[in-house]
Amino acid sequence: MSTEIGHGSFLRRIAINVGAGYVPGINAVITGAAMAAGKMGWEMVGIRDGFEGLLQPEKYPEGGLVTLSPQLIENLDPSAGGVLGQSVRVDPFNVRTINKDDMVEEVDMSDHLLKRLKEEKIDGLISVVGGQGLSILYKLHRKGLNAVCIPRSIDNDIASTSVSFGFNTALTFTIEMLDRARQAAQSARKIAVVEVQGEQAGWVALQAGIAACADAIMIPEIPVDLKNVAGRLKDKMSPRRPYGLVVVAQGAKFINQAKKKEATSSLKASLSPLATGDSSSGHVIQSSGQAAQTVATELQLLIAEETYPLVIGPWVRGGTPSAVDRQLGMAYGAGALQALKAGKNGVMVAFVPPEIRFVPLAEAINKVRTVSAESEFLKIAYSLGIYCGI
Amino acid sequence: MTGTVLNIQRYCSHDGPGIRTTVFLKGCSLRCKWCGNPESIRMKPELSYDFKKCTGKKACGICLKSPFPEGAFYVVEGDDDKVKVNWHLAMDCDETLTSLCPAGALEMFGKKMTVTEVLDEVEKDASFYRNTGGGMTLSGGEIMLQPDFSAALLKEAHNRGLNTAIETACNAPWSFLEKVLPHVDTMLHDHKLTIPERHKKWTGVDNKRILENFKKAYETFPDIDFIARTPLIPGVNADEEHIRAVLAFIRPHKNVIDYELLPYHRFGLGKYEYLGKVYELDDYKTPSDELVQHLQAIIDEAFGRTK
Numbered sequence: 001m002s003t004e005i006g007h008g009s010f011l012r013r014i015a016i017n018v019g020a021g022y023v024p025g026i027n028a029v030i031t032g033a034a035m036a037a038g039k040m041g042w043e044m045v046g047i048r049d050g051f052e053g054l055l056q057p058e059k060y061p062e063g064g065l066v067t068l069s070p071q072l073i074e075n076l077d078p079s080a081g082g083v084l085g086q087s088v089r090v091d092p093f094n095v096r097t098i099n100k101d102d103m104v105e106e107v108d109m110s111d112h113l114l115k116r117l118k119e120e121k122i123d124g125l126i127s128v129v130g131g132q133g134l135s136i137l138y139k140l141h142r143k144g145l146n147a148v149c150i151p152r153s154i155d156n157d158i159a160s161t162s163v164s165f166g167f168n169t170a171l172t173f174t175i176e177m178l179d180r181a182r183q184a185a186q187s188a189r190k191i192a193v194v195e196v197q198g199e200q201a202g203w204v205a206l207q208a209g210i211a212a213c214a215d216a217i218m219i220p221e222i223p224v225d226l227k228n229v230a231g232r233l234k235d236k237m238s239p240r241r242p243y244g245l246v247v248v249a250q251g252a253k254f255i256n257q258a259k260k261k262e263a264t265s266s267l268k269a270s271l272s273p274l275a276t277g278d279s280s281s282g283h284v285i286q287s288s289g290q291a292a293q294t295v296a297t298e299l300q301l302l303i304a305e306e307t308y309p310l311v312i313g314p315w316v317r318g319g320t321p322s323a324v325d326r327q328l329g330m331a332y333g334a335g336a337l338q339a340l341k342a343g344k345n346g347v348m349v350a351f352v353p354p355e356i357r358f359v360p361l362a363e364a365i366n367k368v369r370t371v372s373a374e375s376e377f378l379k380i381a382y383s384l385g386i387y388c389g390i
Numbered sequence: 391m392t393g394t395v396l397n398i399q400r401y402c403s404h405d406g407p408g409i410r411t412t413v414f415l416k417g418c419s420l421r422c423k424w425c426g427n428p429e430s431i432r433m434k435p436e437l438s439y440d441f442k443k444c445t446g447k448k449a450c451g452i453c454l455k456s457p458f459p460e461g462a463f464y465v466v467e468g469d470d471d472k473v474k475v476n477w478h479l480a481m482d483c484d485e486t487l488t489s490l491c492p493a494g495a496l497e498m499f500g501k502k503m504t505v506t507e508v509l510d511e512v513e514k515d516a517s518f519y520r521n522t523g524g525g526m527t528l529s530g531g532e533i534m535l536q537p538d539f540s541a542a543l544l545k546e547a548h549n550r551g552l553n554t555a556i557e558t559a560c561n562a563p564w565s566f567l568e569k570v571l572p573h574v575d576t577m578l579h580d581h582k583l584t585i586p587e588r589h590k591k592w593t594g595v596d597n598k599r600i601l602e603n604f605k606k607a608y609e610t611f612p613d614i615d616f617i618a619r620t621p622l623i624p625g626v627n628a629d630e631e632h633i634r635a636v637l638a639f640i641r642p643h644k645n646v647i648d649y650e651l652l653p654y655h656r657f658g659l660g661k662y663e664y665l666g667k668v669y670e671l672d673d674y675k676t677p678s679d680e681l682v683q684h685l686q687a688i689i690d691e692a693f694g695r696t697k
Contacts, residue, residue, distance in 0.1 A: 093478070096421065096594070101563050103419030103535070104594040106432070135478040138461070288673065366464035366476055 012040075014340060015122045016068070017047035018082050019090045019129035023152045023166030025321035025329040026082035029128055032333025034068040036343035040341060044068040045122065050087030054116040055109055056094065065120065085355075090129075091136050110143060117145070124345075126336040128152050131368070134348060138361040148339045149348040149361065150332045154316055157201035159367030161350035161358040165332055167204070168324035170197060170316040174204055177312050178212035182245045191233060191244035191299065191307040195292035197316055198249030201370045203317075206377050206388070209247035214386055216244075218295065220251035221371045222389035226295065227256070230302035232387040237305060244305070248291045250313075288313045331356065393539030395503045396531065398511050401518070406555030406576045408524025411512045415528060416500040417535040419561045422582065424623050426658030430531035435500035437483045439475045440665040443495035446471030448619040450492060458487055477666030499665070505542045509581045513550060523555025525575070534562035537569045544573030560603040561595055567603055576615045578650075581606060583627050584635040594628055600633050601639070608643040616646040622685070623654040624677045626630065633685050637692045649689050653677050 016033050018026055030046065037044040046066040047053040053064030066072070066084060076083055089096065092113040094106045117125065124146040127137050130153050141147045153164035174196050174331045185192035195202045202219020209217035215236050216229045233244050292309035321329065328351065335349040335356040347358040371378060381388050396414040405412045417433035418425075425431065429438065447454065448471055453463040462480035473495075488496040512526045519525045526547045533540045533556055545555045548621050555576035560567065571577070581604075583589040586596035608616060618640050622628045633651075640646040654676055662669045 074450075091478070093481070101419075101566075102595060102599060103532075103561060104421050105419070132478070135476055139478060285598065320662075362461065366461055366466075366474070368466055370466075 012123055012340070013045065013121050014045045014124045014126060014337070015045050015047050015065070015117070015120075016084070016126040016128070017050055017053075017090075018084050019050060019088050019127065019133035019152075020085060020086055020088055021130065022082060022317055023154060024169040024319055026152070026166045028321060028326045028329025029150055029152075029165065029333040030068065030083060031076055032330035033126055033336055034073045034333070036334040036337035037068075038070055038073075042337075045120075046084040049085040050090035051092050051113055052087050054120070055092065055113060057058070059347035069326060075086050085279040087160070090133060093136065093139060101124050102355065103215055110140060113140070114143060114145060122135075124148070124340045126150060126333075126340075131158055134158070134361060135365050138346070138365055146340070146345045147361070148336045148344065149364070150336055151348055151350070155198050155201050156203045157369050158364070158376055159369040160348065160364045161369075162308065162353060163328060163351055165325050165328040168328070169319065169322040171204055171207055172322045173316050173319060174208040174312055175211045177315070178208055178214065178245065178247065181207055181213060181310055182243075185245055189242040191246060191305050193246045193248060193292050193296040193299065193307055193309050195248050195289055195309065195311045195313070197252055198310070199251040200368050203251045203371060204251035205247050205252075206371055206375075206381065209386065210377065210384065212243045212245065212247070213384070214247045216246045216387040217381060218246070218248045218252035219371055220249055220253055223253040223255045224389035225255050227302060228389075229295075229387060230299055233299070233301055235284045246299070248295050250288075252291050252295075254294070362389060391539055391542050392502045392504050393536045393543070394433065394435065395508060396500050398508065400515055402527065405527040405529060405557060406525065406578065407553065408522030409515070409518040410524040410527045410555065411515055412527045412529050413512065415509055415530045415533050415536055415540065418531040419535055420532065420559055422621075423592055424621065424626070424654055424674070426655065427531070428658060428662050428665055428667050429499040433535065435485070435498045436665065437475075437480055437488065437498050438497050439666070440495050440497070440664060441472050442470045443493045445493045447473065452490055452492065453496065454640065459483065459629075475666055505539070505546050508543055509546050509550060510587045512547065512552065516552070519552060523553065525555065527555040527557065529557040532561065533558055534560065534566045534570065535568035537562070541569040541573060544570065548573055560600050560607070562603070564603060564606060571607060571611050571614065574611070574614055576617065577607065578617045578619055580619050580621065581639070582621065583637040584632050604639070608635050608645060610646055613630060614645060616640075616643070618646055618649040619652055620649075622655060622677050623671075624675060624681070628654075628677050628681060628685070630685065630688060633688055635688065641692060648693070651682060651686055651689070653682050
């Protein structure tokens with residue numbers, strides 16, 4: 001709902017919310033958006049816990065919406081956690097509820113959400129989301145929501161933008177951990193195999209591995225034969241350099257690997273169809289540490305060196321945002337307001353240096369920003385003698 | 391009368407006495423984090439995708455165009471040629487669309503069937519049931535979500551002279567159970583967790599009504615053979631305290647004839663992929679044989695089966 005305040009300008013009420021999962025820098029985005037809104041004379045509110053502040057306001061005695069006043073924003077620590085919170089699931093098309101018969105069910109609350117936004121006189125929504133969230137916001141946009149998305153990703157795998165916020169903090173932390181792992185491997189005279197973030201894209205592994213002078217880097221985009229990795233380690237290790245550092249992305253793929261069979265148990269209930277025990281899935285969250293464990297075990301069988309697996313895993317999801325992510329967060333927040341002011345709707349704010357661009361959500365979804373074979377980072381790794389599968 | 395059936399599985403030997411045919415119904419009223427049958431949770435038929443069957447964009451690509459929803463299926467550049475699914479945009483696909491997939495990679499889990507259609511299928515193995523004391527078992531999901539259909543199936547099975555069994559967690563109003571239980575010979579029922587708050591954490595609801603339903607069922611239907619079960623998950627409920635609490639609950643009722651342990655397994659994991667769902671218990675292991683034997687010994691002792 002807009003109110004004309006003269007000179008063709010309108011007072012608008014904009015909401016901001018955050019998708020599932022914490023990424024360092026969220027407060028910077030909120031601050032950037034609220035400051036830019038304040039400068040335009042617009043009102044900015046935050047929705048608590050994804051959409052829950054609107055869909056289940058009864059959960060919040062203090063209100064499901066937070067007015068992001070200048071006073072609140074001035075005192076918001078950009079290095080702290082997200083002031084609005086997050087929800088485990090942020091999909092209004094598929095909301096888990098308990099029905100009148102006390103049974104769990106998922107219901108489509110998208111119409112109710114749009115109604116609630118209207119009731120609260122909110123005429124634009126800024127959503128800080130990852131890849132999944134982009135598709136949800138695209139669906140809401142097709143139902144009439146004025147939506148602008150801000151990409152956030154630890155793995156930096158959202159296409160159409162060069163850098164999602166959150167990535168730089170994860171990268172910085174990963175490099176520090178790899179440095180420590182290398183020093184520990186050096187003193188123990190072993191090979192450290194470190195699993196880092198990267199389910200579909202290997203940016204964290206590749207960039208952190210280069211910075212920490214890894215011996216080998218395994219990323220999802222390039223399946224590797226562990227015999228070749230073992231060969232490379234044999235070449236690099238010597239009595240004067242009796243240690244190694246191998247970086248493995250969580251989603252790394254291997255070729256010529258013997259498939260493990262899961263032990264059968266004595267079942268006492270019939271299995272429904274397609275029950276195979278096959279966990280090699282793109283959608284199933286692999287056990288944290290599985291990639292590092294696989295590589296460490298198999299390398300130890302291939303060479304006369306001791307290996308040990310380490311997992312960085314969820315440690316990267318917390319902490320203080322890096323300088324880059326704080327700037328990026330502020331820029332993305334302000335960029336979202338620019339999009340709304342320019343009448344852009346159903347877009348994702350993208351950083352394509354040196355510009356901030358607005359990419360239609362229809363073009364942003366269904367893509368993954370992966371490491372291409374021509375990537376400059378791969379070329380750098382090869383020139384440094386780091387084995388990356390080729 | 392019609393209901394939504396996930397699958398009819400023949401030659402089952404673990405879902406009640408003898409050789410049985412198990413009819414899996416769709417829809418569940420719990421959300422157990424360890425669920426091994428994720429395709430049975432949603433009430434409505436739902437899309438599944440088997441990427442191994444997909445022949446790829448070059449050879450086919452039919453789902454990338456109309457009448458399939460825009461953006462629901464896509465191919466990632468530089469990756470292999472196989473189609474990927476945007477589950478958020480594809481969730482409303484129906485059988486009319488999936489039937490267009492020539493490779494059979496797209497399918498619907500669940501279909502509407504009549505009572506007669508189900509029973510005609512079940513009755514094909516009547517001779518096995520006669521020789522082994524078997525029959526038909528209704529499983530799910532939660533069969534109490536379709537109380538009228540379940541009752542009609544069980545009644546018709548009895549009419550045809552078949553033994554009946556059901557598998558249920560009893561998270562439903564008693565009025566639903568009242569419709570179903572008069573047609574049941576054996577009821578297998580889950581005691582998942584003892585403490586209400588912990589039951590809610592791991593399954594989505596507390597167990598107050600469930601326990602009330604169990605007790606009422608034991609007392610109201612003395613002729614049913616009740617078999618208690620616990621899916622045994624280390625770190626969740628695989629402990630003596632839970633087993634002893636269940637025994638204390640069931641042993642006063644003489645028609646609870648057994649208590650079985652179902653060691654946690656991960657055979658359902660692949661199915662999450664077919665449905666685009668995420669499996670939450672990523673780090674859980676199957677219980678050790680020693681632990682299962684130890685807990686089983688406690689049950690055997692309570693049932694007077696100590697060797």
